[in-house]
Amino acid sequence: MKRDLEIDLLRSFVAVAAHRNFTQAAHAIGRTQSAVSLQIKRLEEIVEKRLFERSRQSVTITQNGEALLVYANRILGANDEALSHLHRPEAEGLIRIGAPDDYATYLLPPLLSALGKEHPRLQFEVNCDNAADLLPLMRQGQLDVVIATHRPESVGGKIARHEPLHWVAAPDFIDDPDAPLSLVLFPAGCVCRDIALDSLKCINRPWRVAYSTRSIGLMEKALLDGSSVSVMEASVIPSGLRIIDGQAGFPRLSEVVISVHQSGPCEAHVSLAADFLVSKLGRIALRTVS
Numbered sequence: 001m002k003r004d005l006e007i008d009l010l011r012s013f014v015a016v017a018a019h020r021n022f023t024q025a026a027h028a029i030g031r032t033q034s035a036v037s038l039q040i041k042r043l044e045e046i047v048e049k050r051l052f053e054r055s056r057q058s059v060t061i062t063q064n065g066e067a068l069l070v071y072a073n074r075i076l077g078a079n080d081e082a083l084s085h086l087h088r089p090e091a092e093g094l095i096r097i098g099a100p101d102d103y104a105t106y107l108l109p110p111l112l113s114a115l116g117k118e119h120p121r122l123q124f125e126v127n128c129d130n131a132a133d134l135l136p137l138m139r140q141g142q143l144d145v146v147i148a149t150h151r152p153e154s155v156g157g158k159i160a161r162h163e164p165l166h167w168v169a170a171p172d173f174i175d176d177p178d179a180p181l182s183l184v185l186f187p188a189g190c191v192c193r194d195i196a197l198d199s200l201k202c203i204n205r206p207w208r209v210a211y212s213t214r215s216i217g218l219m220e221k222a223l224l225d226g227s228s229v230s231v232m233e234a235s236v237i238p239s240g241l242r243i244i245d246g247q248a249g250f251p252r253l254s255e256v257v258i259s260v261h262q263s264g265p266c267e268a269h270v271s272l273a274a275d276f277l278v279s280k281l282g283r284i285a286l287r288t289v290s
Contacts, residue, residue, distance in 0.1 A: 003046045007079055010072040012039040016052065017069050018159045018282070020059045020152070028159070073283045080279060084272070085118075091269040092121035098134035098146040099126060100186070102216040102236040103258075108147075111280050115273060122269060129214060132189035138263050144270045146261040147277065149191045149233070157259035158274070160281035165192060165253040168241040169229040177249050180206035182228040184219050187212050191256055196231040199251040233258070235284050 015025035016036065026036040044051050051065035061069065099108060104126050112124050127134065131148030135156075138146045150156060175181075181200065185193040200207050211222045220238045223230055229244065231253060237243065244250060258281060262274040 005043075005046065005072075005075065007076065009039050009043040009046070010076055012036045013043055013051065013065075014069065014072050014076060014282075016040060016059065017061050017065065018161065020061075020162065022059065073279075077279055077283065080275075081118075090121060091119040091272050093267065093269040094123045094125060095270055095273045096125045096127065096142070096144045097273075098131075098137060098143040099128060100130060100147070100149065100190070101128040101214050102232065103147050104128045105216050106236045107281065107284060111277060114280070115276050119269075119272070122273070130187060130189045131191070135261060138261060141263065144263055144266065145274050145277065147281070148259055148261060150257045150259060151191060151195070152255065152257050155257045155259060157261035158278045160258045160260055160278045161284075162255050162257055163233045163235060164255050165195060165231050166234060166237060166243045166245050167229055167247075167250045167253070168223070168232050168237055169244050170224050170226075171240070171242045173227065173229065173242065173244065175229075175244075175247060175249060176227075180208045181249070182210040182226070183207055184211040184213075184222045184226075184228045184230045185209055186219075187214060192231050192233065195253055195256070199253055203249070203251050205249055205251075 011029060012025065012031065015029045016022060019025040019028060022036055023033050026033045029036070031039075040051065047064070047068060049064040049068075050062055051068060053060045053062060097108070108126060116122055116124070127137070127143060131146065131150075134143060134146045135148060137143045146157075147160075148157060152162070183196070185196065187193070197207070210226070210228050211219070213219055213222075216236065216238070219230060220240065222228060223241060229250075232241075233256060245252075260274050260278045260281070262270060266274070
């Protein structure tokens, strides 16, 4: 007899998949580590598949786990939206959101449109900058919610997703291994910039930052018009650029964590928006190496 997937089990599963750590996942959802471990075991028994590979140092999601994660996010999203519709009063008010320009350009418009349709009395004001500059503004009370990128070892806020980074360039880009690598990057303070430069230093490859801007549109134009490369998160790579991972001279990049920060204590409409963004950001499709 087939057993149904339980909401509590799926919520624990998604938390472990996001945090890649049972202790941190348990803390995020307000349970003990032993309780989360038992829930994952029960879920694995229901689906009759192993969902995570565990070691003393790490937790890695399996291929079956990745497949289930897609459905788990859909089920939890439908559950949460139904409860929100039935239980929450009509949300009203201004929500001041801070986000890097690439997120504000590619990720936020459809999400804020959907949230606005569900709660038409909400207003949105978006401020674009590096997370390192936006988070102090939130702490000073000038922003309500900040979407930020972190290294996995220094995560803050509520985790929405882990995301791979890719080397990207124009479709006709040809690397000259004898010349310093020309880079187009976000300004200093950007996590993706730091990871790119650290990776090049590890292989002793010379480089120069030819173009630095906070605008993803200007970055794309600079890449298409020249012979430079950049590093971008998989969900915000413009369709006109080519992923060049795997070529000699382009080291493997560590993944990043996208999280949502909110000022506290928050008004109800701000908490609603923050929870909505955490949920929806976790389901956005990624560009992959073709």
